[in-house]
Amino acid sequence: MFYNSFTKNNNMATIKAVVLKHQKKGDGTFNVKIRVTHRRDIAYIATPFFVVKSELNRKYEVTDAIIQTEVNNYVNVLRKALIELGAYVESYTAKSLADYLKACSTRGIKNKSVDFVSFMTEYVDELKTAGRSAYRNYAPALRRLKEYVGEAMPFENMTPAFLERFEKYLTDSGTGKRGISLYMSCYRKMFNEAKNRLNDEDRGIVVIKNYPFSKYKVPAIPESRERAAGLNVAKQLYDYAPKGIEEELAKDMFFLSFYLIGMNAVDIYGIEGSKDGRITYRRSKTKEKRSDNAEISIRIEPEALPLFDKYKDETGERLFNLHKRYKSVQNFNKALSNGFIDIRKSLEIDNLTFYSARHSWTTIASHDCDISEDKIARCLNHVSMNYRVTSRYIKKDWNIIDEANRKVIDFVTERLLVL
Secondary structure (H helix, E strand, O other): OOOOEEEOOOOOOEEEEEEOOOOOOOOOOEEEEEEEEEOOEEEEEEEEEEEOHHHEOOOOOEOOHHHHHHHHHHHHHHHHHHHHHHHHHHHOOHHHHHHHHHHHHHHHHHOOOOEHHHHHHHHHHHHHHOOOOOHHHHHHHHHHHHHHHOOOOEHHHOOHHHHHHHHHHHHHOOOOHHHHHHHHHHHHHHHHHHHHHHOEHHHOEOOOOOOHHHOOOOOOOOOOOOOOOOHHHHHHHHHOOOOOHHHHHHHHHHHHHHHOOOOOHHHHHHOOOOEOOEEEEEOOOOHHHOOOOOEEEEEOOHHHHHHHHHOEOOOOOOOEOHHHHOOOHHHHHHHHHHHHHHHHHHHOOOOOOOOHHHHHHHHHHHHHOOOOHHHHHHHOOOOOHHHHHHOOOOOOOHHHHHHHHHHHHHHHHHHHOOO
């Protein structure tokens, strides 16, 4: 009989083998997962077992006898681990319990080292399923690692010497210093994440025993070339007559971002609407790292209204119609990049990019408008350590941001037509 669940009478922890019908993979298979229910919360463990639709009944229960046996064995290992925990189970959340049981299954079923490539693959899938943009950083790092080692590599094989050889491979294949630094940072994060999830030193459980990054040092990201920024750049772009759709988009988005205090392209693309003459959003780049979700509210200034009208989404689905013009934010960014490349050539301005709008706002605010660094940081939605603590108790005052933005825009508009 297919082993469905196990409940420990005195701890309320339940495990059950399930197939989630909404998680069909691109190749048509489903992963059999173990659902862990504890303290009214749920977490899932991915198993090594995959099934196709024909091996499931209408309730999405596994019907293949061989797979049933394998899953039963898997669940039995987890059952034993759960029994051994005893009263200690109360110190776990559903997520930490799932991680603990996953480690037990790795040792009990495979009886071999945990695989780094598999772990990172699961992590990237988690990020993508959760809709977190960070997966775009980890997916290329995973792809480059697979190029070098294939589909599997135990954690203990990732030694300082291995990382040095891999770094040389990346360099020889044309990867720049910035790319190497980002890739290695991703692998370091994977090691830290695996140790956090799979090891429990307090209970003597050490699945990941090595840590190569104690000796191998991730190369520092080289300093960026100074971006084109400031009033002169804004003036040249303001006077420039775009040639083609992508140049027009680049110029328009530069000034839209500038009027919105350097709003990022991904946020412009995805923002859903405005209210009471303001746009309030959570900055995608940092919302997952902050307790306040990186929320900011910006007053829509009159200078921005023509661009709001030009790119208005008539369907009301989003604030701007960019998602109608470009299928994805990646396509939108590509069009922006192409536009700025062409404008750079025409104006002969090195390193002019979309981000120059944000940098220009900052430069003008600091150098020309004498706005303090603390206020600029708030306008850019940055958080200092001091403000991170006090912001928990102080209601945000958007007037500070509004006044600073108005001061910068006034300074610029008074000079764009006369310089």
